[in-house]
Amino acid sequence: MKTPTKGPVFLRFLIVSLFVFYMLLPIVATYLFSLATRWDRSIMPEGYTWEAYQTAFNLSYFRITLKNSLILSIASCLVSFIIIVPTVYLTQINFRKFRPLLDLLMIIPFAIPTVVLALSYVRVYTFQPITRSPFLLIMATVVYTMPFMYRSVSNSVDAVDISVLTEASQSLGGDLWNTLTKVIMPNIYPGILSGMLLVFATVFADFTLAKLITGAHFKTFPMLLVEQTQIDGNVAAALSVISFTLAWGISMVLLWFSSKASKSKKAQPSDKAYIGK
Amino acid sequence: MAYLTLADISKNFNKNPAVEHFNLDVEKGKLVSFLGPSGCGKTTTLRMIAGFETPDSGVIELDGEDISNIPPNKRNIGMVFQSYALFPNMTVLDNICFGLRMHKMLKNQIVPKAREVLDLVRLSDTANRYPNQLSGGQQQRIALARALAIEPRVLLLDEPLSALDAEVRVVLRGEIRRIQTNLKITTIYVTHDQEEALSISDRVVVMNKAHIEQVGTPQEIYREPKTKFVATFIGTANEFHGSVCGKDSVKSAEFLIKTNNASLFADGDEVFALVRPEKIDVYSYKPENIDGNVLEGLVDTITFRGAETRLGIDIGEKVITADVPGKDVFSYGQRVWVAFDSNACQVLK
Numbered sequence: 001m002k003t004p005t006k007g008p009v010f011l012r013f014l015i016v017s018l019f020v021f022y023m024l025l026p027i028v029a030t031y032l033f034s035l036a037t038r039w040d041r042s043i044m045p046e047g048y049t050w051e052a053y054q055t056a057f058n059l060s061y062f063r064i065t066l067k068n069s070l071i072l073s074i075a076s077c078l079v080s081f082i083i084i085v086p087t088v089y090l091t092q093i094n095f096r097k098f099r100p101l102l103d104l105l106m107i108i109p110f111a112i113p114t115v116v117l118a119l120s121y122v123r124v125y126t127f128q129p130i131t132r133s134p135f136l137l138i139m140a141t142v143v144y145t146m147p148f149m150y151r152s153v154s155n156s157v158d159a160v161d162i163s164v165l166t167e168a169s170q171s172l173g174g175d176l177w178n179t180l181t182k183v184i185m186p187n188i189y190p191g192i193l194s195g196m197l198l199v200f201a202t203v204f205a206d207f208t209l210a211k212l213i214t215g216a217h218f219k220t221f222p223m224l225l226v227e228q229t230q231i232d233g234n235v236a237a238a239l240s241v242i243s244f245t246l247a248w249g250i251s252m253v254l255l256w257f258s259s260k261a262s263k264s265k266k267a268q269p270s271d272k273a274y275i276g277k
Numbered sequence: 278m279a280y281l282t283l284a285d286i287s288k289n290f291n292k293n294p295a296v297e298h299f300n301l302d303v304e305k306g307k308l309v310s311f312l313g314p315s316g317c318g319k320t321t322t323l324r325m326i327a328g329f330e331t332p333d334s335g336v337i338e339l340d341g342e343d344i345s346n347i348p349p350n351k352r353n354i355g356m357v358f359q360s361y362a363l364f365p366n367m368t369v370l371d372n373i374c375f376g377l378r379m380h381k382m383l384k385n386q387i388v389p390k391a392r393e394v395l396d397l398v399r400l401s402d403t404a405n406r407y408p409n410q411l412s413g414g415q416q417q418r419i420a421l422a423r424a425l426a427i428e429p430r431v432l433l434l435d436e437p438l439s440a441l442d443a444e445v446r447v448v449l450r451g452e453i454r455r456i457q458t459n460l461k462i463t464t465i466y467v468t469h470d471q472e473e474a475l476s477i478s479d480r481v482v483v484m485n486k487a488h489i490e491q492v493g494t495p496q497e498i499y500r501e502p503k504t505k506f507v508a509t510f511i512g513t514a515n516e517f518h519g520s521v522c523g524k525d526s527v528k529s530a531e532f533l534i535k536t537n538n539a540s541l542f543a544d545g546d547e548v549f550a551l552v553r554p555e556k557i558d559v560y561s562y563k564p565e566n567i568d569g570n571v572l573e574g575l576v577d578t579i580t581f582r583g584a585e586t587r588l589g590i591d592i593g594e595k596v597i598t599a600d601v602p603g604k605d606v607f608s609y610g611q612r613v614w615v616a617f618d619s620n621a622c623q624v625l626k
């Protein structure tokens with residue numbers, strides 16, 4: 001189709017706009033509501049104020065919950081990375097026949113309702129110091145988000161011929177560590193990163209697991225947010241905006257870092273030493 | 278003494294033999310190729326030498342040392358893969374340096390050494406490119422350079438040229454042979470292309486269905502095949518199935534083929550008499566005074582092949598393939614006589 005007719009173009013535009021509208025409307029509305037003075041008698045807010053944000057920042061739990069959520073999300077990312085990447089790699093290289101089993105296992109966290117997962121953790125791990133600890137929560141969030149990490153990593157593992165690259169590395173004298181860090185990981189980097197982003201965002205926004213597992217022992221940001229919805233809608237909206245902006249910002253920083261890392265690696269002439277002579 | 282020895286190596290996959298009772302001695306500095314049809318176990322044997330597969334039984338010795346229990350990254354055996362297997366995240370130079378770094382070469386020697394092997398494959402100007410910026414042929418040269426850089430004890434190549442087009446293949450196999458001869462590097466070259474194997478090898482190992490059919494120089498393999506499989510797999514051969522009749526002939530359904538090579542067999546043994554197309558003369562008249570075999574037939578197919586013309590001649594029971602000089606002219610359906618010496622006719626079980 002060299003010259004698309006007007007009809008389909010318009011239709012495509014409409015579909016895309018509807019989708020964007022559908023996705024953006026709640027976000028825009030939340031942003032506006034967090035800034036609104038009063039918004040129940042008119043289409044647009046009657047006035048704008050920073051008051052909700054001031055209240056939010058001054059909440060006694062604001063800093064501590066934010067910190068807890070960040071710790072939880074980052075720890076989940078790291079644990080997930082440490083568990084999933086070697087597992088996927090070794091399954092692909094040495095235990096191919098277990099791959100279908102692993103694929104199946106990774107559906108379970110989706111199939112089990114979050115509440116059930118949380119309550120089972122609470123019931124099973126009743127002993128100190130694990131019970132209701134942030135550590136237990138991290139384990140739960142890692143399991144809960146494992147499919148994201150697993151899918152992203154295994155997709156990028158499938159996209160590269162991992163076993164041939166491994167053998168090439170081995171034949172050149174590379175041991176497991178060097179093969180993993182210098183050959184395999186750089187080639188499945190995008191998958192690892194997108195998996196970590198999904199894990200981060202999901203854990204950062206999780207309410208159920210934290211509420212049921214640690215509860216007040218380890219209060220997370222979404223718990224504060226839910227609390228505020230019952231007190232002041234504008235403050236809750238402000239907290240949502242902060243949460244959303246933070247998650248988005250951190251994603252951007254991660255993406256920027258990764259693109260910078262890969263760029264600098266390509267720009268750096270590795271035969272500097274030779275040219276210098 | 279042999280440099281690389283494979284002694285009675287066997288390997289099964291799910292009870293199916295992939296390699297059976299494989300015995301081979303490779304001398305230092307020689308290029309030996311494994312030649313055989315798909316699935317005959319060439320790759321499996323190569324991978325056992327590299328250490329990627331473990332033999333079910335047998336011993337692999339390199340320079341007098343049993344390497345069976347040494348992991349692949351400690352064997353110092355270079356490998357070139359059919360799919361090149363360059364590291365996409367590294368430049369050409371970094372690809373080559375990787376092995377040197379893994380071998381803990383002194384830092385200031387790494388890049389000069391990498392440059393040296395890059396020169397060897399005549400691709401010095403690609404040092405800072407990424408593999409995806411190179412042609413297939415260039416990538417395979419880099420893969421070769423990368424494997425050579427670590428000065429491996431043995432170089433293994435698994436159908437290194439089969440992903441390339443015909444022209445590049447011929448050039449590159451010449452290059453591989455040139456470099457191999459200059460460096461005197463012990464090399465095993467897997468291929469299913471007989472022309473490739475015959476043209477670059479010191480010795481050829483012909484394999485079929487998990488076992489070795491014959492080991493020999495390219496000349497031996499071509500001129501004195503030991504089995505019917507080798508005779509028909511390497512080059513083209515006309516075969517007459519029949520039984521030994523006396524000391525000097527094989528009796529098939531319609532013909533009595535005279536041969537000087539039947540004495541190894543007992544009277545009545547079921548055998549094949551084999552003749553290469555280039556050993557056959559074709560006449561448009563019935564030749565007189567010929568001490569050998571003369572058969573009458575009709576020209577069935579004519580294939581012009583440059584220097585020679587390949588004729589298919591229907592002699593009733595079967596069609597005989599004969600190569601005649603390009604200047605001889607025959608036409609379809611022409612009545613001809615084919616003649617071949619009794620010496621030209623090999624007898625195999």
Ligand SMILES: Nc1ncnc2c1ncn2[C@@H]1O[C@H](COP(=O)(O)OP(=O)(O)OP(=O)(O)O)[C@@H](O)[C@H]1O
Pocket residue numbers: 290291294295313314315316317318319320321322469
């Ligand atoms: N990992 C494996 N698992 C199961 N069977 C295998 C495996 N590798 C090889 N085989 C089988 O072993 C036999 C020999 O295979 P191999 O790859 O050595 O053949 P090849 O001579 O290299 O063939 P090709 O010319 O097609 O590469 C084949 O029947 C193959 O199906």
Ligand SMILES: [Mg+2]
Pocket residue numbers: 319320321435
């Ligand atoms: Mg093979």
